[in-house]
Amino acid sequence: MRASDKAYEELRTDIVEWRLRPGAVLGEVEQAERLGVSRTPLREALARLVADGLAVQQRGRGAVVSDVSLEHIDDLFALRRALEIESARIAARRADPAVFTDLRTRFLDAGKGADPESRESFYHLAAELDHRIDAAVANPYIQQSLRSLRVHLARVRRLAQDDPARLAVSALEHAAIAEGIAARNPDIAAAATQLHLHHSLEHIKAHSGTREDT
Known part of the structure; x- marks a missing residue:
């Protein structure tokens, strides 16, 4: 490197x-x-x-x-919905079902612990799902747009204080996305993605605040 x-x-x-x-x-x-x-x-x-x-x-x-502001969070999520929902649809048509069946199982077991190590493991698993969907879509323009977007969303997400209860629910939402892709059903995969993004946005708006040093 x-x-x-x-x-x-x-x-x-x-x-x-x-x-x-x-x-x-x-x-x-x-x-x-x-x-x-x-x-x-x-x-x-x-x-x-x-x-x-x-x-x-x-x-x-x-x-x-740079500063982190919630001022443009709706704009970020508008772009996220457009990219991730379409990506889920494409992945459901192209992806290896076995890969996403395995991810579904792992998400059902994830997000249960409240300790920092469990939270980090969940974030790594969520990133793996993103990577697998990106690979199935195989569109470099979508990949580049999502890569830039995800960096900013990760910073905003941290403002919501990594709430354990939300992570547990989010794990089930990710499992549903993986399940829709594994079933090769674009409509289910897209609907599960849309529901997850809706809940994510509402949680960030409701729980974000000034982050304290730890």
Whole structure:
């Protein structure tokens, strides 16, 4: 992996996981030393973060982690619905049913624990479902659009405080999506996706607030 790619991936993860909070200054010297890269690849990584909307350039401060706002959450979910519902339909026609049958079973067992490790395992499983759907769809334009969108949604999701009760329900919703795809039924897969996105949006609106340091 190139040094600039390494720096980009690590900074991107730190921003999404709130280890680097909104407003944090991404000082070139400090971050280059922390990540073990020189300043040239770090500048390339920072430029990519700015292009992604995860950082902004401020006069006199350099790159700063961008703010997270719920102001445009409806717009984000409008795009998410368009992309993910259509993706579920396509996946139901193209995907290997065995893969999604297995995912359904794993989702039914997921999201039961309240400890951080269980929550992280659930997020990894949800990301695997996304990856499997993307692979079945095999549309690079949809994949690129979703990749950018998911980064911002992950940051917004963290504002809702990773509520264990919501994660348990979300696991069942994901299981229903996987079940619809495994059954090769585009209408069921699309309806399950639409229901999940509706509940996700309502939960974020109802439970988001100022995130405290932990």
